[in-house]
Amino acid sequence: MPTTSQTILITGVTRRVGAHLAGHLLDAGHRVIGTYRRETDALHTLIERGLIALPLDLLERDRLTNFADQLAARVERLDLVVHNASIWHADADCAADPSLATVMYTVHVTSPIELTEALQRVLPARVRDDGQASRQVVFLTDAHIDEGEPQHIHYIASKAAIEGSIRSLALRYAPHTRVNAIAPGLLMFHPGDNADYRRQRLARRLLPFEPGPGVVAQTIDYLMACPLINQAAIRLDTGRRWGN
Numbered sequence: 001m002p003t004t005s006q007t008i009l010i011t012g013v014t015r016r017v018g019a020h021l022a023g024h025l026l027d028a029g030h031r032v033i034g035t036y037r038r039e040t041d042a043l044h045t046l047i048e049r050g051l052i053a054l055p056l057d058l059l060e061r062d063r064l065t066n067f068a069d070q071l072a073a074r075v076e077r078l079d080l081v082v083h084n085a086s087i088w089h090a091d092a093d094c095a096a097d098p099s100l101a102t103v104m105y106t107v108h109v110t111s112p113i114e115l116t117e118a119l120q121r122v123l124p125a126r127v128r129d130d131g132q133a134s135r136q137v138v139f140l141t142d143a144h145i146d147e148g149e150p151q152h153i154h155y156i157a158s159k160a161a162i163e164g165s166i167r168s169l170a171l172r173y174a175p176h177t178r179v180n181a182i183a184p185g186l187l188m189f190h191p192g193d194n195a196d197y198r199r200q201r202l203a204r205r206l207l208p209f210e211p212g213p214g215v216v217a218q219t220i221d222y223l224m225a226c227p228l229i230n231q232a233a234i235r236l237d238t239g240r241r242w243g244n
Helices: 016-027 041-048 061-072 091-096 100-124 155-164 168-171 195-203 214-225
Strands: 005-009 031-036 052-055 080-083 135-140 176-185 234-235
Touching: 005 016, 016 031, 016 041, 016 214, 031 041, 041 052, 041 061, 052 061, 061 100, 080 214, 091 100, 091 155, 100 155, 100 168, 135 168, 135 214, 155 168, 155 176, 168 176, 176 214, 214 234
Parallel strands: 005 031, 005 080, 031 052, 080 135, 135 176, 176 234
Antiparallel strands: none
């Protein structure tokens, strides 16, 4: 982990992975800005710990430039951007309401790219004196891109689309910015998941345990510490048994 404090933006910090990652980076002494759509107890706790919380709805694409300007008024640089905000709809939901598929593509693909562009305009990253990039952009995708999900084709397709963009974005922003993806698989169950469901999910894994959100924070630490990683998609999965 770097010893110097960095300025970090994380989208979607009100729950689960986003909240854990924001807390982890605050504990490490970094200046963390987190976006939210709705206030939660987890958000209020993070604010008490030093989080700079800014409202942002990625569906409101016309406000992304204003958000970037607002952020530029608060900080003088930006070292890391983590595009964590996500939304999930099953294919059955999308069939009933086709606009839900568009919502996922907007949240996972279009708005993160446009926000990255807006941030570069108002808080430009530059090559450091030692030749290293001064900024890194990380997209959280999904390990099931490789496995497939027959009931969640739209969701997986939107995550695959943003992961497929990291090479193009890295080419656009090199050498001042690195662009990578982290693709989690099974990280943590929901409170409502019963014991049978949990056993069935774990039985399909080569490493049958629930790792928790800390593995995402560990991977962010690694990407921050290693200046050579670029255009990479790192899978965080416990493996899947053949035929399952």
